[in-house]
Amino acid sequence: MNHSEQKKTGRNPRLELLRLLMDSGPLEQPEAARLLGITKAGCNLHFQRLIAEKYLEPVPSAPPSGRGRPAMKWHPASNNLFCGVLLNRTGIALEAVDFRGERCFTATERFSGGGDAAEVCRKLDDVVAEASEKGIVRCIFVGIPGGIDANGTVTSSPNFPAVNNFNAEAHLRKKFAVRAYSDTMALAIERSETCRFAREEVTLLLDWSEGIGIRFLLGDAPFMLGVPDAGRYRGLWDYGHTRAVPGGRRCHCGKRGCLEAYIGGVPLLEQHPELGCATVEDFAGKIAANDPAAEHVFIEAVELLAQQIRHDIELFGVRNLVLFGGMRPAFPVFASHLTRGLGRFFEPEELASLRILPGGTVPPEHGAALVARDCFFTPSRILRHRGLGQEVIPPEQCVNREDFTIFK
Numbered sequence: 001m002n003h004s005e006q007k008k009t010g011r012n013p014r015l016e017l018l019r020l021l022m023d024s025g026p027l028e029q030p031e032a033a034r035l036l037g038i039t040k041a042g043c044n045l046h047f048q049r050l051i052a053e054k055y056l057e058p059v060p061s062a063p064p065s066g067r068g069r070p071a072m073k074w075h076p077a078s079n080n081l082f083c084g085v086l087l088n089r090t091g092i093a094l095e096a097v098d099f100r101g102e103r104c105f106t107a108t109e110r111f112s113g114g115g116d117a118a119e120v121c122r123k124l125d126d127v128v129a130e131a132s133e134k135g136i137v138r139c140i141f142v143g144i145p146g147g148i149d150a151n152g153t154v155t156s157s158p159n160f161p162a163v164n165n166f167n168a169e170a171h172l173r174k175k176f177a178v179r180a181y182s183d184t185m186a187l188a189i190e191r192s193e194t195c196r197f198a199r200e201e202v203t204l205l206l207d208w209s210e211g212i213g214i215r216f217l218l219g220d221a222p223f224m225l226g227v228p229d230a231g232r233y234r235g236l237w238d239y240g241h242t243r244a245v246p247g248g249r250r251c252h253c254g255k256r257g258c259l260e261a262y263i264g265g266v267p268l269l270e271q272h273p274e275l276g277c278a279t280v281e282d283f284a285g286k287i288a289a290n291d292p293a294a295e296h297v298f299i300e301a302v303e304l305l306a307q308q309i310r311h312d313i314e315l316f317g318v319r320n321l322v323l324f325g326g327m328r329p330a331f332p333v334f335a336s337h338l339t340r341g342l343g344r345f346f347e348p349e350e351l352a353s354l355r356i357l358p359g360g361t362v363p364p365e366h367g368a369a370l371v372a373r374d375c376f377f378t379p380s381r382i383l384r385h386r387g388l389g390q391e392v393i394p395p396e397q398c399v400n401r402e403d404f405t406i407f408k
């Protein structure tokens with residue numbers, strides 16, 4: 001395939017070859033050529049380049065079983081690293097995985113007294129430099145707490161203002177000459193929460209803390225709407241602000257009767273001052289300790305939630321429902337009462353195929369590292385969706401811009 005042909009079809013056989021070897025395990029060259037539908041000679045060239053650039057290594061071969069030279073099988077080299085970095089006001093966490101998604105390396109740095117911009121930069125450099133000593137860093141994803149614009153600059157991080165106006169990816173690209181991307185931490189959380197599920201399964205991620213957030217994902221990919229003017233977030237992120245009670249309580253978003261206005265952690269505490277809980281964590285702790293008053297309030301909230309999400313569970317074919325966030329300690333009460341609430345709408349056998357699970361079992365930096373690996377193959381995915389609610393790069397401008405030119 002010549003260059004103009006590649007441009008026309010948007011294919012990059014070398015990247016596809018690497019992906020194939022990652023997904024399908026070790027392959028011999030002729031088999032890879034057949035699977036990619038390219039000539040053996042062409043495939044051989046891609047192999048040579050990938051080997052020269054240290055992307056591939058031979059699999060230790062079995063003793064020859066017949067006549068002739070044993071055919072060599074190849075797979076992605078294990079010292080290729082993808083780094084996930086999470087920045088928050090207490091410090092930095094880094095994890096590196098290889099092509100197989102296996103954890104290779106972790107590092108943490110703590111900030112002294114909240115961290116200023118210079119310290120963030122210095123410690124970010126330190127953890128990335130440490131990872132670079134362990135292997136060839138191919139791509140980095142930096143998850144930040146807060147909003148980010150389409151260029152990767154942090155626009156607002158209320159809990160960690162030191163990173164405002166910081167562009168982590170531009171910094172890392174310049175300093176380490178490495179592909180780097182950043183976006184909100186939510187991507188890393190989504191990826192870590194769904195990496196234990198099969199790709200074809202639909203997961204409902206319930207982030208229940210001060211507010212309430214719900215996301216639906218197919219495998220690790222959030223459901224997004226391909227409609228340019230579908231609203232603020234172009235996805236299903238606004239779930240907490242769908243109406244649960246017509247004409248009901250005023251929500252902080254300005255509408256009345258939002259689900260969040262009733263069962264978001266803070267609205268729940270506002271409605272129930274008698275519980276004497278100062279924070280959502282207090283509330284979750286009381287439920288976990290079986291405080292009857294707190295439990296009663298929570299059970300009612302879970303029932304309203306069951307009513308609200310039942311259509312979506314049916315419509316999207318949700319297989320996994322994961323609770324994380326500040327209410328996570330209340331999981332046992334949550335699981336039993338959500339099952340009961342949904343039981344009013346579903347047959348027992350339907351309900352049996354829905355898994356209700358606690359989140360937080362896989363660290364988010366692992367998810368961030370997997371996002372880095374995803375970005376290596378399909379950077380357009382992140383470029384297209386980040387800066388949501390602000391300026392969004394039209395898909396036609398980023399598809400093919402970098403996707404297929406990952407090799408310098």
Ligand SMILES: [Zn+2]
Pocket residue numbers: 240241242251252253254255258260261
């Ligand atoms: Zn609202």
